Amino acid sequence: MLIFISFVFMVGAILAFVYSVKSGEADHADRLALMPFREEEKK
Amino acid sequence: MKQIEITYDDRISRQFIAASIIFGLVGMLVGVLAAAQLSFFQANLGTSFLSFGRIRPLHTNAVIFAFVGNMIFAGIYYSTQRLLKARMASDLLSQFHFWGWQAIILAAAITLPLGITQGKEYAELEWPIDLAIAIVWVAFAVNFFWTLARRREKQLYVAIWFYIATILTVALLHIVNNLSLPTSMTHSFPVFAGVQGALVQWWYGHNAVAFFLTTPVLGIMYYFLPKAAERPVYSYRLSLVHFWSLIFIYIWAGPHHLLYTALPDWAQSLGMLFSLMLWAPSWGGMLNGLLTLKGSWGKLRTDPVLKFFAAGVTFYGMATFEGPLLSIKSVNALAHYTDWIIGHVHAGALGWNGFMAAAMFYWMVPKLYGTKLYSRALADMHFWLGTFGIILYVVAMWVSGVTQGLMLKAVTASGALQYPSFLETLEAVKPFYMMRLIGGSFYVIGFVLMIYNLWKTVKSGAPVEARLTVTEPEAVAHVPAGRLVFSKPIAIIFVMLGLLLGFATRNHGHWVVYLVALAITCVVAYAWSPREGDYSWHRMLEGKAFLFSAFTLLAVLIGGIVEFVPALALKQAVPTENAQRPYSALELAGRNIYVREGCYTCHSQMVRSLVGDTARYGEASKPEEFIYDMPYQWGSKRTGPDLHRLGGRYPDLWHYQHMLDPRATSPGSNMPSYAFLKDAVLDTNALATNVRTMQALGVPYPAKAVLEAEAQARTDGERIAAGLKAQGADVAANSELTALIAYLQSLSSKEKANVSSGISRAE
Structure with missing residues (x-):
């Protein structure tokens, strides 16, 4: 049972990884990663 | 295009920082008193109000809900407004949240020494205070989601994901675990008894650590660490995997607090398995944090903010390696009920939470008051005193725990207990209780230095108003929620969970229902799958705040339901012949x-x-x-x-x-x-x-x-x-x-x- 559950999650992780690589969108990742860096003005 | 000027509400962050620091000091001093009581029983001072059994819950509640609670609220209010390009939706709700939370803390500080308690760890507060917590939390949630609805930035940054998970899950945990029937204004009986009570309590207790002490602080890490390092987060993709796997897996791990107890064996094994799996996402997050510092390592020598962040994230890695290790049944057999667990908890609380709080305060306070940090040297001294204190504390507790664990299980060649008197084991660990007291005191001294340093910083500046001019966002193409719900990723998740359910229950009836449901889901998923030119599924989901929240809630609900339903049904299954009889x-x-x-x-x-x-x-x-x-x-x-x-x-x-x-x-x-x-x-x-x-x-x-x-x-x-x-x-x-x-x-x-x-x- 434990081995089976682990196996299912491992397969799930591989599928998630393949899906994530296939979807690409490096520009989106970059834009999102830069979100905290907006300039603001202090008064 | 229309330009809008946003003035952020930073007053609320300033208020929460001040409250966190004040209550943090109180909570830590109470901790030092409790540590002293373990070494010197005279420190109980002969009064019921300050005896260890009443002081210990005061210490844990103060540091968790008052120190860390106020700290995470400060960070959430500050970063949420900036990431969503919107002022908080309601200043009134923000102020209600702040003053309501402080009133709850004061109520806890009064009732716990009076012995008014539910007797459940980290959920000691009695029902009227629980009710107040629920109301204040709902006000916070309404304000947060209202702001989310009014945001000018469509895509949600990873920090916001963690805040959503925190707000929803803490509400769920708090309500379920505190279901009780009052006998008076100051006393109640919980509705769950015995095994069910233990399972619900540790589902709550473990996930209080997960969703109050971890996920919001991870959100804070994802916002403030890149800001301090002046570098973007190392990997967006890793943060995506980190978030979903962490929130899904964490919720299952509660039963690892109940290994070898009367809890059914399957629930224990499930708790252990998911605890082991938790290691991977935890370290994924830790590495994402540490690798964000790539290229900035040199700054660690001079920048106290980065020093605290790096050490905090490292302690997170240490504690999240130790947690799964302690969940392995054979290790747990030795460590459970001993000081090893106390050491583990404090590596997380002092190292992860305490240091992340310090880093955030040292970064935020000068900015909130338009000035520079008063003294880097003092901050450095705080860092080294704190680090030395944690190491002394944690090592003492490890040695004490292993020593006592080994002594309690030691048997002679004839099979008799080698140390039949429990007191022998207590005598053996007393020196380590002294070491812990000294280590904890060093940590508090460091904290006092931080208070002085921040106070001088505040005095050298004045509160500033932060403003941002943004362009009103253009309307974007609407993606129907159905296309994200009936989609390939969801179909895949459905298949995986169905496989698990079918295998776990070994019920052919379940298999048939499942296969039919699977077929329908696959057909619908195919029909609704994204069209040519669409963005990726997760990117579209990041733009849909409420659907994102619904999926988050679903991810945390699955584990809870799978563990609870069979365990609650256990009540009918317990043999009654030798069952406990009601108390007189x-x-x-x-x-x-x-x-x-x-x-x-x-x-x-x-x-x-x-x-x-x-x-x-x-x-x-x-x-x-x-x-x-x-x-x-x-x-x-x-x-x-x-x-x-x-x-x-x-x-x-x-x-x-x-x-x-x-x-x-x-x-x-x-x-x-x-x-x-x-x-x-x-x-x-x-x-x-x-x-x-x-x-x-x-x-x-x-x-x-x-x-x-x-x-x-x-x-x-x-x-x-x-x-x-x-x-x-x-x-x-x-x-x-x-x-x-x-x-x-x-x-x-x-x-x-x-x-x-x-x-x-x-x-």
Whole structure:
């Protein structure tokens, strides 16, 4: 049972990884990663 | 395009920072007092209000909900507004959140030393305060999601994902675990008893660590660490995997607090398995944090903010490696109920939470007051004092835990216990209690330096208003929610969960239903799959805040439901022949005193199915022996021995002497004196209400039990008092001490022959 559950999650992780690589969108990742860096003005 | 100027509400962050620092100092000082009490019983100061059993919950509640709570709110308010390009939706709700939370903390600081408690770890606060927490939390949630709805930035940054998970899950945990039936304004009985109570409590307790002490701080890490390092987060993709796997897996791991107990074996194994799996996402997050510093390592020498961040994230990695390790059954058999767990918890609390808080404060306060940090040297000194303090503390607790664990399970060649007296093991670890006290004190000294440094920083500047001019976002193409729900990723998740469910239940009927549902889902998923030119599924989801929140809630609900439903059904399945019998009115009153004094903070009531336990305490505890225990009192730490098989082991006189002066019967004990119980008069008015409430919760008391509660308690009390008087001990029949002795003698005593409870098997 434990081995089976682990196996299912491992397969799930591989599928998630393949899906994530296939979807690409490096520009989106970059834009999102830069979100905290907006300039603001202090008064 | 229309330009809009946003003025952020930073006053609320300033308020939460101040509250976090003040209550943090109080909580830590109470911790130092509790540590001193373990080394010197005299530090209990001979008063009930400051005895260890009441002080320890005050310490844990103060540092978790007051120090870390206020800190995460400060960070959430600051970063949310900036990431969503929107001021908080309602200043009134923000202020209600702040003042409401501080009122709750004050209520906790008053009620816990008074012994007003539910007797469940990290959920001690009584029902009126619980209700207040729910109201304040809902106000916070409304304000947050309202802001989310008014945001000018469509895509949600990873920090916001973690805040969403925090807000939803904490609400869920708090409501379910605090379901109770009040007997008065200051007392209630929880609705879950025994095994169910333990499972629900540790689902809450473990996930309080996960969703109050971890996920919001991870959100803070994802926002403030890149800001401080002036580098974007190392990997967006890793943060995506980190988030979903962490929130899905964390919720299942609660039962690892109950290994080898009366909890069903399947639930224990599930808890262990998911705890082991938790290592991967935890370290994924840690590495994402540390690798964000790539290229900035040189700054660590000079920048105290980065120094604290790097150390905080490293302690997170250490604690999240240790957690899964401790969940392995064979390791847990040694470590559970010992100081190793205390060491583990403090590596997380002092290292992860404390250092992340310090980093955030050192970064934020100069910005919020338009100035520079008063002294980098002082911040450096804080860092090294804190680090030294944590290491001293944690190493002391590791050594103490392993020492005591090994001594408690050691047997001679003939199979007898090598250290039959629990006190021998306590004597062996006393030097480490001193080390812990010193380590904790170093940490507090460092914290005081931070307070001084930040105070001087605040005095050198003035509150500033931060503004941002943004362009009103253009309307973007609407993606129907259905296309994201009926989609390939969801179909894949559905398949995986279905496979698990079908295999776990081994029920052919389930398989058929599942296959039909699977076929329908795949067809719909295919039909609704994203069209040519669409963005990726997750990118589209990041733009849909409420769907994102719904998926987050679903991810945390699955684990809870799978563990709860079978465990709650267990109630009907427990064998009744040898089951626990209801407590008499006096025993129940005594039990309430046991809970009030926080005896569970040092004594367990759970003989695990391990030789070290059964040889020392007797037969392993079974689920049916706790069916009327509301709240369950299994405990999580043994500074004293287990008490589940205590009933009838010693005469009443022994208990009388032990409560008045623990060292008279147990030389070397560090237990506080409970002499004040002798003169405390039992509240006889509450007896009938207690029995009636238990009746309402399903305890099969006969109808006359409520009417006769007071008279029966009097008869029982007189019997115990007369017995003691014959041996030269003078105690009143209606004293709280008498009631406590009645309860202690009832523990695991299936036939309560010595006490006329008015309840017999025939009834």
